[in-house]
Amino acid sequence: MLFKYAIVASLIFIASCSQHPAQPVSTKLLHYYQQTTQKPYDEVLAELEIAITEHNFRITGHSRVGKVIRDRGSKNFPEYDTIQFCNLTHAETLLKLDPHAVSYMPCNVVTYQNGGNTIIKTHLLPVNSDNEAFNRFAEKMNHKLKQIVDFGAEE
DSSP states (O other): HHHHHHHHHHHHHHTTSOOOOOOOGGSOEEEEEEEESOOHHHHHHHHHHHHHTTTTTTEEEOHHHHHHHHHTTTTTTTOOEEEEEEEHHHHHHHHHHHHGGGGSSSSSEEEEEEETTTEEEEEEEOOOOHHHHHHHHHHHHHHHHHHHHHHHHHO
16 A cells, blocks of 8 residues: 555656646736826827827727726826727737737726826737747737837827
């Protein structure tokens, strides 16, 4: 009986030393791109919407979290917004390159007030995956996302 336990323990130990398969792109650490501006908040939102459509994306959602919290009674709650957007051609390409990358969709830009400034932030696609075609696509998409953020922050 003791011999069987020794074999099982040995097998568990050996299995724990084995190589794990490469992680799908979607499990890589998220990186963000951020800009700060002192422009009026509503102007930032308007310019983000312009930049998003000029890059051939369609806005799929806009959550005005700060406004809703103020409407519920927290008078001095700061602005917080999330704008979601997508381009179906880009989405198709992304999903063909890695079906697990659906977790990056839709594209998203957030804005919020902090310390008298407006922060604009978006998450970027990973560019260091094991899938070189995905990495090339991510580089192009990240460039577009950065341009959108930059346009919103430009004073």
